[in-house]
Amino acid sequence: MISKKQKIHLEAPKGLMNDPNGLCWYKGELYVFFQWNRFSKDHSFKEWGLFKSSNLLDWDFHGSAIVPDQEYDNNGVYSGNALEIDGKMHIYYTGNTKPNGIRKTYQCLAETDDGELFQKKGIILNTPKDFTEHFRDPFVWKGKDQKYYMVVGAQKVSGKGAIALCKSCDGKKWNYIGILAESDNCEMIECPVVFSLGEQQILLFCSQHRDNDKDEVLWSESLYQLGEWEPQTGDFTVGNLDEKYSRLDWGMDFYAPQTVCMPDGRTILFAWMSQMDGEQTEIFGEGEPNVHCMTLPRELTLRENRICQRPARELYQLLDDHIQIPKEKNHFQQETIAEMVSLSERTWYCKMELLQQEGIFELNINQSEVVFCYDPGEKQLVFQRKSWIRDGLEQKEVTLEKLDDLEIWFDTSSIEIFINGGSVVLSARVIPTQQHTKIRFQKSSKDMIKSMNMYKMKGRKSN
Known part of the structure; x- marks a missing residue:
């Protein structure tokens, strides 16, 4: 069995990792907490684990940070965020x-005042009467009026999803104001985040579709809305979560994103790189001490009223040996160009610039571990990966007006593709079928590649 251990992504040394929590720059370091079950590769236990870094490259793992040891959290320390106050x-x-x-x-x-010892202060908010006990994932920020605001993912007593809004003068004593936004299409909202890019306010949220009778999750997705929030009234200009939303990621594995403002003003996002069900998780974790990881940290910008995501600039320091790509024309005369890229390892980076030409652009990685295909006539991008629970490929489709460039970050068992400067992103875990890498281009792609640069990558440093 080929190891799935990642080289450049954050993953816990054992057990199951899920949502990033409490992203906070504090005393010269970025704190990345996360949901963790250190005992087994399932969701039967929830605490917060912790990574720290001063540069997004070198990471220290600090093990358990907040554990379920009080009467009010004894069945799990669930998601939330962190903020420096005084x-x-x-x-x-x-x-x-x-x-x-x-x-x-x-x-x-x-x-905490030292980033090491975390002292619990107890309950700050009980569930308001408007909601069921599916009421979780607080996110707190400081408003322009110097007051503190909290959004909480929720399910209304009607069984439909909503986001609750609360207010505080000091970040300690909280009052429920009302419903910030709501949905008629889903049964629960998880992991709300409010932040700004420039003057534009943005709401991230995860819409969760549930079978309320069985209390089971059916499917979920990570979305965002642009809007304006008025602190005096608590109104968000959109309000309806079923309208005017966009996806953050078009791949198979992306959920529960959270943002943090860095000292230089950049907004950085991490997400959980999984949307696997129980069967997928069990099989993917076979033979490994751990399962799941985070996405790479991404810088967020706004372009034409859409969030663009690019790998954090520090990550380019991981690029190592440049890989020479054969330029002889005869490599483009075969039915496929199997010899164009062949590596002895599985962790690599590739940037392609493409010309606007007729014909389908297709690349196949490691005998269909991943297949990427763009049809300019249909303006459709098809992204496929090999399934590990049944024969065949799993597929996602994206409508794309044109394909200008691709930036691929391939780790041992994952791929993240940033398209057209990050206006579209695809993230997925990949089941390794071979130790090395082979990239195969279809013949019709030959006239589309304007430039192609590929690098091996160094692994991230960790302690």
Whole structure:
């Protein structure tokens, strides 16, 4: 069995990792907390693990940070965020309990003044009467009016999804204001995030479709809306989560994104690189001590009223040996160009600039571990990966007006593709079928490649 251990992505040394939590720049370091089950590769236990870095390249793993050891969080320390207030890091999270098997949630606070010892301060908000106990994932920010605001993912008593809005003068005592936004199409909203790019305010959220009778998740997706939020009234100009939304990522594995503002003003995003179901997770984790990872950190900008995502600029320091691509024309005269790229490892970077030509552009990585195909006539991009639970390929489709460039970051068991300067991004885990790399281009792609640069990559440093 080929190892799935990643070289450039954050992953826990054991157990199951999921949502990034509490992204916070504090005392010269970026704190990336995450949902973690250190005991097994399933969701039966939830605490916060922690990575720290001063440069997005060298990471220290600090193990358990916040564990479920209180009556109000004894069934799990669920997702939340962190914010520095008066020199202390304030950590907001959902405490999950299940007395007599019945869910009861609380929004909770922990603090630290050294980034090492996290002192719990208890419950700061009970579930308002408008909502069921599917009420979780607080995100706190400081408004322009110097007040603190919190959004919480929620399910209304009607069984439909919503985002609750709360307010505080000091970040400690909170009052529920009302519903910021709501949905008629989904049964739960998770992981809301409010932030700004320049003057534009943005709401990230995950719409979760559920079978309320069985209390089971059917499917979920990560979305965003552009809008204006008025702190005096608590109104968000969109309000309806079923309209005027966009996807953040078009691949198979991307969920629960969270952002942080860096000291230089950049907005950085991490997400959980998974949307696997239980069967996929079990098989993907076979033979490994751990399962799941984070996406690469991404810089966010706004272009033509759409979020663009690019790999954080620090990551380009991981590029190592330049790979020479054969330029002889006879490489483009075969039915396929199997010899064009052949590597002895699985971690690499590739940037292609493309010309606007007729004909289908297609590349095939490692005998259909990943297939990428763009048809300019239909203006359709098809992204496929090899399934590991059944024969054949899984597929996602994107409508794309044109294909100007591709930037591919391929790790041992994942791929992230940034298209047209990051206006479209595809993220997916990949099941390794071979130790090396072969990239095959279809003949019709030969006149489309304007330039192609490829590099081996160094692994991230970690302790």
